[in-house]
Amino acid sequence: MSTASAPRNVAAPDHERRPAxxxxxxxxxxxxxxxxxxSAYLFLAPGMILFSVFTLAALIFAFYLTFHRWSIIxxxxxxxGTQNYEDMVHDERFVQAVLNTLYFTGASVPLTMLIxxxxxxxxxxxxxxxxxxxxxxxxxxxxxxxxxxxxxKWLYNGDxxxxxxxxxxxHIIDQPLLWLSDKDLAMPAVVLMTVWSGVGFSMVIYLAxxxxxxxxxxxxxxxxxxxxxxxxxxxxxxLLRPTTLFLLxxxxxxxxxxxxxxxxxxxxxxxxxxxxxxxxxxxxxxxxYDMGYASTLAFALFAMLLVFTAFQLRLFRDGATx
Amino acid sequence: MxxxxxxxxxxxxxxxxxxxxxxxxxxTRGWRRRPGAVRxxxxxxxxxxxxxxxxxxxxxxxxxxxxxxxxxxxxQPMSTxxxxxxxxxxxxxxxxxxxxxxxxxxxxxxxxxxxHGDWRWFANSxxxxxxxxxxxxxxxxxxxxxxxxxxxxxxxxxxxxxLATMMVPGQIxxxxxxIIVQHIPFFGGNDWMGMGGHGWLNSYWGxxxxxxxxxxGIFLLRQYMMSIPDALxxxxxxxxxxxxxxxxxxxxxxxxxxxxxxxxxxxxxxxEDFLWPLLITSGDPDKTTAPVGLALxxxxxxxxxxxxxxxxVIATLPMILVFLVFQRHFVRGIAVTGIxx
Numbered sequence: 001m002s003t004a005s006a007p008r009n010v011a012a013p014d015h016e017r018r019p020a021x022x023x024x025x026x027x028x029x030x031x032x033x034x035x036x037x038x039s040a041y042l043f044l045a046p047g048m049i050l051f052s053v054f055t056l057a058a059l060i061f062a063f064y065l066t067f068h069r070w071s072i073i074x075x076x077x078x079x080x081g082t083q084n085y086e087d088m089v090h091d092e093r094f095v096q097a098v099l100n101t102l103y104f105t106g107a108s109v110p111l112t113m114l115i116x117x118x119x120x121x122x123x124x125x126x127x128x129x130x131x132x133x134x135x136x137x138x139x140x141x142x143x144x145x146x147x148x149x150x151x152x153k154w155l156y157n158g159d160x161x162x163x164x165x166x167x168x169x170x171h172i173i174d175q176p177l178l179w180l181s182d183k184d185l186a187m188p189a190v191v192l193m194t195v196w197s198g199v200g201f202s203m204v205i206y207l208a209x210x211x212x213x214x215x216x217x218x219x220x221x222x223x224x225x226x227x228x229x230x231x232x233x234x235x236x237x238x239l240l241r242p243t244t245l246f247l248l249x250x251x252x253x254x255x256x257x258x259x260x261x262x263x264x265x266x267x268x269x270x271x272x273x274x275x276x277x278x279x280x281x282x283x284x285x286x287x288x289y290d291m292g293y294a295s296t297l298a299f300a301l302f303a304m305l306l307v308f309t310a311f312q313l314r315l316f317r318d319g320a321t322x
Numbered sequence: 323m324x325x326x327x328x329x330x331x332x333x334x335x336x337x338x339x340x341x342x343x344x345x346x347x348x349x350t351r352g353w354r355r356r357p358g359a360v361r362x363x364x365x366x367x368x369x370x371x372x373x374x375x376x377x378x379x380x381x382x383x384x385x386x387x388x389x390x391x392x393x394x395x396x397x398q399p400m401s402t403x404x405x406x407x408x409x410x411x412x413x414x415x416x417x418x419x420x421x422x423x424x425x426x427x428x429x430x431x432x433x434x435x436x437x438h439g440d441w442r443w444f445a446n447s448x449x450x451x452x453x454x455x456x457x458x459x460x461x462x463x464x465x466x467x468x469x470x471x472x473x474x475x476x477x478x479x480x481x482x483x484x485l486a487t488m489m490v491p492g493q494i495x496x497x498x499x500x501i502i503v504q505h506i507p508f509f510g511g512n513d514w515m516g517m518g519g520h521g522w523l524n525s526y527w528g529x530x531x532x533x534x535x536x537x538x539g540i541f542l543l544r545q546y547m548m549s550i551p552d553a554l555x556x557x558x559x560x561x562x563x564x565x566x567x568x569x570x571x572x573x574x575x576x577x578x579x580x581x582x583x584x585x586x587x588x589x590x591x592x593x594e595d596f597l598w599p600l601l602i603t604s605g606d607p608d609k610t611t612a613p614v615g616l617a618l619x620x621x622x623x624x625x626x627x628x629x630x631x632x633x634x635v636i637a638t639l640p641m642i643l644v645f646l647v648f649q650r651h652f653v654r655g656i657a658v659t660g661i662x663x
Contacts, residue, residue, distance in 0.1 A: 033474070033475055037474035039566075040472040040477075043464045043569070044468050046464070047465040047540070050532075051487075051537070054499055055495060058494075058495035062494050062498045065497065072501075122378055127366075127375075127378075136382040136386050139642070142638075143638050144594035144613055144637050145594050146613035147392075147637050150617070151388050153620075155388060155391075160406065196388075200385075253491070257493055264620070285496075285497050294497055295494075301491060301493060305491055306489070309489070
């Protein structure tokens with residue numbers, strides 16, 4: 001312990017140390033340390049208070065909700081045990097929503113990453129106008145998602161959408177397609193829009209990854225007689241492994257939670273073919289006012305996210321050293 | 323002139339080193355790479371270049387075309403938007419769409435009758451996004467500094483608690499947060515038990531408060547602050563600086579890159595956030611943010627697409643500006659996130 005005038009938190013040099021005090025109880029010592037570091041708690045307070053209310057309390061409350069029938073409009077909110085979970089397992093629309101979400105994820109994430117990687121490889125060469133291309137591909141990323149969705153809703157329009165016009169004009173299709181109201185085309189259409197707005201991000205991340213690969217590796221590969229393709233295959237791709245993992249985890253987490261595109265472009269239709277998990281949750285909470293069941297759906301989503309993330313981390317752990 | 327191998331400077335001017343010849347002259351003089359010589363990093367074969375451009379350019383056009391269309395359509399009257407073939411360059415540009423969406427000037431009769439946008443939506447968006455950005459950056463930095471540089475009882479427990487919740491998707495807390503916000507005591511006609519009113523629903527409070535703390539942001543900033551040497555802080559302590567002074571005058575200036583990255587991403591996220599404002603402001607169109615206003619505009623009106631495109635352009639502009647101004651920070655921000663081990 002230092003004297004009052006000495007600064008706090010700085011260990012006093014040996015010759016200034018006082019003879020040790022008689023030992024005090026552990027509780028007292030802890031209390032004294034807490035008091036001495038009181039400013040630290042003060043610094044944490046604002047963040048902690050908000051965090052406790054909107055994250056911790058909310059989590060516990062969400063779990064509590066899953067065991068109740070909780071409607072905003074009805075005064076009594078009875079305890080129903082595991083009824084919500086049982087309902088969920090037998091809910092055909094929920095199964096459909098899970099499958100739709102998996103379909104969406106399985107289509108959009110790999111596409112976004114592959115196209116992003118391809119563009120990054122091409123842009124990682126000494127070209128004129130690199131910055132221009134980079135900006136062009138990144139524009140859709142900075143566009144607010146709602147705006148992209150609205151814009152594409154228009155492009156897909158059956159009667160006067162630009163897609164149909166140019167596809168018919170180019171004789172790629174015979175008659176206009178009803179993109180968003182055809183049950184087999186709606187989800188691919190949403191995927192296409194999502195890929196368009198995500199490619200720029202994965203490209204920029206891959207570019208950052210490419211810049212960090214030491215040039216000497218390419219030199220030595222070249223001396224060993226590796227062609228361009230082999231250099232990409234045996235030098236670039238293995239060294240981009242951490243980047244790929246990052247994009248994969250982020251991409252899957254993001255796309256399992258897809259909502260905005262669905263809300264704006266298809267409203268879950270046609271015949272529930274584009275109803276995703278979050279959209280389905282939204283319906284139950286704010287259209288049918290059953291907060292309990294909606295929370296149960298949210299926990300199902302959470303469980304899926306955990307499984308996916310754990311699986312990927314395991315998948316990439318072996319040999320992820322660079 | 324980037325030599326691949328490190329060589330002593332002198333040898334560059336002695337025989338063996340090629341003189342620097344402008345690229346334009348090389349071809350005319352018939353300078354060719356000796357077969358088998360190592361190509362230096364600045365060269366690409368012409369065929370490779372052409373191939374690359376042949377891929378990059380069409381893709382770029384596909385990516386930019388929807389934008390060009392959006393901007394073009396925002397200056398067209400309804401009649402030409404629906405025209406076949408599509409009009410890429412409007413004959414006589416009009417700003418009716420912008421007027422109608424911002425609800426300024428005189429509106430056309432159809433707009434008066436079937437609905438128009440509101441400039442308030444953009445004001446709300448700007449206010450909410452800026453407030454969240456400023457507060458979040460400040461509080462995140464406070465927490466991050468405390469976790470990174472202070473030792474106090476319970477530090478690790480609290481930090482682990484934070485980290486554990488980083489995995490939780492926002493959708494889980496969405497529904498409980500809605501109910502919590504509805505029952506904030508003393509606000510919006512609620513009593514001390516949080517009953518009887520609408521709490522923070524349809525208010526800026528509800529839009530801003532839940533967005534202020536981000537476990538992810540705290541984690542990133544903490545990683546960055548760990549690299550600040552303790553000796554520096556101790557020196558400040560010996561000089562008698564208060565803890566807050568150290569934080570404000572020593573730590574923050576050193577963390578500017580990380581703070582900027584955090585602020586940019588937060589601003590972007592807040593500006594285009596959709597689901598939360600949609601739920602919170604459903605009862606009061608005056609408190610709605612731009613994305614929600616745009617999306618509901620399509621649902622509620624027999625859509626005036628020229629208004630909608632105008633609104634879309636206005637909603638996109640701030641994002642593009644932020645991106646162009648902070649382009650370097652974007653890449654650095656991504657680097658700060660520490661993908662590379």
